[in-house]
Amino acid sequence: MALDVLVAGGGLMGASAAWRLSARGHRVTVLERFGPGHDRGSSHGTSRIFRLAYAEPSYTELALRALPLWRQLEEESGRAVLTLTGAVDHGPPEVLERLAGVLARAGRPGRRLSPGEVAERWPGLRADTAALYHPDAGRVHADDTVAALLDAAGRRGAEVRHGVRVTEIRRTGGGATVVTDTDEALVADAVVVAVGGWAPGPAAGVVNGLPPLRVTQEQPVHFPVPDALEWPSFIHHPGAGLRLPGGVYGLGSVDGVKIGLHGVGPVVDPDHRDRTPDPAALDRLRAYAEEWLPGMAGTGPEPLTCLYTTTPDEDFVIDRQGPVTVLAGCSGHAFKFGPALGELAADLVEGGPGLPRFALGRTAPTR
């Protein structure tokens, strides 16, 4: 039975849910408070890492589920959004051992490389003690993805309304009423709340068991090197030659090679944050590049800011209570799974089961 579904939030998560829900024949309206392509949340910019190698096998499975959906999105929207360049993980041998084991059990290729082999193949990158290469990885163009998802949803009948802020969500009868900043009251069978760093507001009031969400402003940089598009994506895991907690990630993009620290930025209020680059954070990345990225020599880094919304266990929140499905707590690593998370959201809206790892009210240790 076709349902009327309102989706609050038009970033990666809301747009993915809208695409998959409209593909299943539901009548979808997306309400997004800012304009198309805005840079106030978590889904803007030109690049995100796609990779299969995760220490936790269920994330590898999820990325494998996303892969054909990425290609389907490209076909439906006519936009190329995912480029496979391969990925290099490097750092402590035991970390790489675990990633290689997960890839092998999933039947996907992965190859150990020595630091010398890495330097030979990618002279711009200096690897730590040990390295692992897997080819099923690369970059997703973030801005183009959100546009492609909303276009594809629109072609299947979804209505996308920008400049509309949801101020209240109420459960009414068997469904829900969504109130907007212009005092419209929209009634639907189901609501998907996908408001990223703003989730502690609208989502917290309408469901129980939302874990504490830590909203931080992260500050990656681009080094505008000319061969950026030939770079693999890479993760330098902490613990061997690297002492930066959370490690360093990087990848090529049309803006240069992007590198960033994972989840170390200051806690912010998304409505009142100063987006001026933090010189100390910039210095840390510059110092990292001097030591580990000979390919950046002679280029100056350009900073940008973006929000992380992190749960204590760094697993997402994707669950339903009554007519309300919540997609939140993306913890800085959800982009690669986007279309698969949209499928999961559509299953939940239709009354199907979710994944216990992403459940509201779960009890899990803090990472």
Ligand SMILES: Cc1cc2nc3c(=O)[nH]c(=O)nc-3n(C[C@H](O)[C@H](O)[C@H](O)COP(=O)(O)OP(=O)(O)OC[C@H]3O[C@@H](n4cnc5c(N)ncnc54)[C@H](O)[C@@H]3O)c2cc1C
């Ligand atoms: C610097 C950085 C690097 C990252 N790198 C990677 C990576 O390499 N690989 C990877 O897989 N992931 C990565 N991520 C994570 C990924 O980008 C995020 O998990 C994902 O974009 C989260 O999307 P979202 O839809 O939850 O949030 P958002 O993109 O913030 O979307 C939420 C939307 O809701 C809207 N909204 C808010 N309140 C309301 C309201 N009341 N009414 C209507 N609309 C509202 C906002 O305007 C916003 O557009 C990175 C994130 C950052 C910040």
